[in-house]
Amino acid sequence: MKSRKQLDSFEKFINIEVENLIEFKQGSIPTIYNKSLFLATVLSLFCSTTSCATNVYVNTDVTQTPSVMVDEKPFFPFGFYYVSYYDSEQTKRLNDLRAIAQAGFNTMYVPLDLNDDSFLNESAKLGVQIIGEFNEDPMSVINKYKNNSAIIGWLVADDADNGKKTPEQLSQFNYQLKVADPQRITYLSGGYPKKIGQFVDSADVVGMQSYPVTAEPLSTVNYSIASAVKAAVPINRPVIANLQTFAWSGGRAPTPKEVRNMTYQSLINGVKGIIYYAYYDGVWNLPDNKTLWNGVKLLVPEIKQLTSTLLYGDLIKIATGVSDTYAGIWKYQNKAVVVVINTSSNATKEVTVSLPLQRTTGIETMFAGRPSGMIVKGDKLSGSIKPKDVHVYTFGY
Numbered sequence: 402m403k404s405r406k407q408l409d410s411f412e413k414f415i416n417i418e419v420e421n422l423i424e425f426k427q428g429s430i431p432t433i434y435n436k437s438l439f440l441a442t443v444l445s446l447f448c449s450t451t452s453c454a455t456n457v458y459v460n461t462d463v464t465q466t467p468s469v470m471v472d473e474k475p476f477f478p479f480g481f482y483y484v485s486y487y488d489s490e491q492t493k494r495l496n497d498l499r500a501i502a503q504a505g506f507n508t509m510y511v512p513l514d515l516n517d518d519s520f521l522n523e524s525a526k527l528g529v530q531i532i533g534e535f536n537e538d539p540m541s542v543i544n545k546y547k548n549n550s551a552i553i554g555w556l557v558a559d560d561a562d563n564g565k566k567t568p569e570q571l572s573q574f575n576y577q578l579k580v581a582d583p584q585r586i587t588y589l590s591g592g593y594p595k596k597i598g599q600f601v602d603s604a605d606v607v608g609m610q611s612y613p614v615t616a617e618p619l620s621t622v623n624y625s626i627a628s629a630v631k632a633a634v635p636i637n638r639p640v641i642a643n644l645q646t647f648a649w650s651g652g653r654a655p656t657p658k659e660v661r662n663m664t665y666q667s668l669i670n671g672v673k674g675i676i677y678y679a680y681y682d683g684v685w686n687l688p689d690n691k692t693l694w695n696g697v698k699l700l701v702p703e704i705k706q707l708t709s710t711l712l713y714g715d716l717i718k719i720a721t722g723v724s725d726t727y728a729g730i731w732k733y734q735n736k737a738v739v740v741v742i743n744t745s746s747n748a749t750k751e752v753t754v755s756l757p758l759q760r761t762t763g764i765e766t767m768f769a770g771r772p773s774g775m776i777v778k779g780d781k782l783s784g785s786i787k788p789k790d791v792h793v794y795t796f797g798y
Contacts, residue, residue: 455550456584459605461637468639468673468712469586469606471530471553475712478530478553478641478674479704480508484682486536488516495523497681500688502527505701510556510676512536515545524551532556532588532676540581547582554586557604562591571603590643594625598632607633608676611663612645614655619789620744622666623727630671641674642667646697647685657696658789664700665740665791668707669729671716675704703768703793710738721752726786728754737798738767741775743786753783762797 460470469476481501485494494511498520501509509529511520514536524531532554535542539555546552557575558566575587590608591597601607609629613621622644629640644663648654655663660677667675677697680687688694704711714733721728725745731738737758743750758780766773772792775784786792 455553457553457586458584459586459637459639465713466634466639466671466673466716467637469553476507476530476553477704477708477712478508478532478676479701480506480510480529480676481646481680481687482510482643482676482678482682483680484510484512486512486683488514491516491520493681495520497688498523498527498529501680502529504698505705508532508553508674508676509680510534513542513546515541517546521546521549521551525549534559539578543578543581547585552585554588554606555582557587557589558600559590560592561589561600561603562593562596568599568603571600575604588641590641591629592625594628597629601629601633601638602636605638606641606674607638608641608643609672610643610678611667612647612649612678613663614645614649614659615652616649618725618744619659619662619746620666620725620727622663623670623744626667626670626672634671639673640671641676642672644675644677646677646687646693647679647682654690654693656789657693657699660693660697661700662742662744662789662791665742665793666727666744668711669716669718669727669740669742671718673712706767707738709733710736714738717757719754719757721754723750723752726750726752728752730756730758732758732798735797736795737761738793738795739782741782741786741792743788743790745788747788749788750786751784752786753781756780756782758798760798764794764796767793767795 455472457471460468460475469478507528507530510532512534521531530553531551533552534556543555555578557578558571561571571589578587586605588606588608589600589604590610591600592610597609607629609626611622611625613619626642633640644667645655646660664675679685710731710733714731716729716731719728719730726743728741741752741754761777764777772787772790775782775792
């Protein structure tokens with residue numbers, strides 16, 4: 402078993418070797434990212450036979466869509482942004498961490514400083530994974546906490562595509578983070594569907610924000626997430642949806658039905674995680690809206706039941722031919738899961754979906770108490786979908 406000192410020496414050696422690859426390029430991926438990817442890959446192999454912290458990376462197996470891997474197992478992040486920068490809120494944050502864990506969520510995005518030992522140790526104990534933003538000098542925070550098993554990733558940039566930083570600047574910072582902690586993923590998030598593609602190779606994992614209630618149509622989520630996935634997946638970047646669980650100033654919060662709708666719009670576009678904004682951000686506090694908090698918690702058993710299908714299944718997005726409606730189907734272990742979504746706020750839709758299957762057997766509503774009523778005839782799934790409803794069915798094929 403190697404000591405931490407031995408591992409640090411090994412990191413320095415590999416870093417020197419990586420510097421020798423300065424001219425190495427692959428396709429359109431920047432040299433600097435290839436260097437950090439090489440370093441992370443080599444150290445992952447080294448750590449497989451040594452005593453190291455949690456090993457987190459992106460699965461780049463060409464037979465699967467990219468996903469986050471935690472200690473060799475695919476992981477679907479499902480949780481919240483929690484934005485608190487003040488030590489005076491540490492007790493509240495610990496209590497909220499426990500509430501989030503008790504509800505069954507597995508991930509939090511949190512600003513971290515050098516006084517967060519208790520929080521991170523409790524996170525590890527509860528099984529809640531942390532993506533860390535830097536509330537102090539990044540290298541100091543990483544050096545203190547890179548062996549804490551709660552942490553799965555570090556933030557390269559929030560609002561990466563807002564024009565304040567170039568892709569090259571973020572790639573440089575991403576490289577620095579990967580050298581400092583090769584065993585964690587790096588993460589950035591953006592909010593502009595037409596710009597996010599410029600930034601997808603500046604981190605391991607890409608978050609795509611979509612907060613349409615009440616300024617934009619609910620279907621905005623489909624466009625935003627689809628744009629990010631189209632740009633990111635071909636270069637092996639998983640996309641995490643950042644979806645709205647807050648109220649814009651002067652507006653209302655989304656309803657539980659709207660959050661469920663946004664969630665499934667994201668899933669049928671192939672996201673590999675969902676982190677809602679926000680549980681708390683200094684102004685918004687989700688539990689104060691009991692209806693919304695209770696409604697979002699009801700999504701936990703649905704995501705848990707779907708996780709293997711979302712991570713391993715073959716996803717096909719299906720054109721419905723009907724405005725404001727979207728559909729997708731996963732095939733996994735001789736079972737199919739089909740989702741049909743109506744994003745209209747006021748119109749019931751009559752939909753017929755052509756299933757890409759030769760035969761189907763035993764259609765069932767996947768979640769009791771949720772909208773249902775469509776029927777299968779041959780390779781067609783047909784029926785009415787009320788405004789903002791989501792139908793989820795499973796059947797053999």
